[in-house]
Amino acid sequence: MAGGSAIRGSRVGAGPMGEAERGEAAPRVRVSYWCINAHETRPSFAQEPEIVVPEVWDCPRCGLPAGQDKDAPPAPPKNEPYKTHLAYVKERRTDADGAALLDEALAALRARRGG
Template identity: 35%
Template sequence: MADRALRGSGLGAKSFEDESGIEFAARQEIGFDCTRGHHFTVTFAAEAELPTLWECPRCGSEAKRSDGVVAEVKEGKPARTHWDMLLERRSISELEDLLAERLDLLRQDDDQRATGRHSA
């Protein structure tokens, strides 16, 4: 067993190569400030789309960029309601006619219940 033991280095991710001749990708550091007063920086690739918010590594609260850049407010479409979808299929006059028909049916049903003559 002693002859198979690893000697001279740990089992972690250690590299014995030197960094000469290696060209690192272009990077940029962006500073962030959280609501609790912590400041930290995050390194991004130069061509990366930079976020405006980041989670604070100390407290977990939301942090905003230190350089004052804020997110663009996107114009959202208003939610389509049932009424909007109904108006896409029928006109107001058609809806008024349907409402009148349904109200007549309900009134007839109420009259029949009141007089005791209900058709099954």
């Protein structure tokens, strides 16, 4: 017989789950958020004066930002594509600058080689 346990699926100290054991739950307020794909999310927040309900919430279905205005949800963030080192160099220098630097480097190399 493989290790029989009368209380299978439980842990030591586990008891009945309920309001009486845990105490009363804090009053909650549910807020609706909508993303650009019309997904509705309704997280609940504690209803206390110091709790500030956020303006934007991440949609759990698509990951886009969601706002409280159903008719005007926030726009998706713009993702910049990965830039290579060459792309950054081309932002700083023009083709003419690159040609001048190449000519200067080739002249220095030829001078060192003696030709």
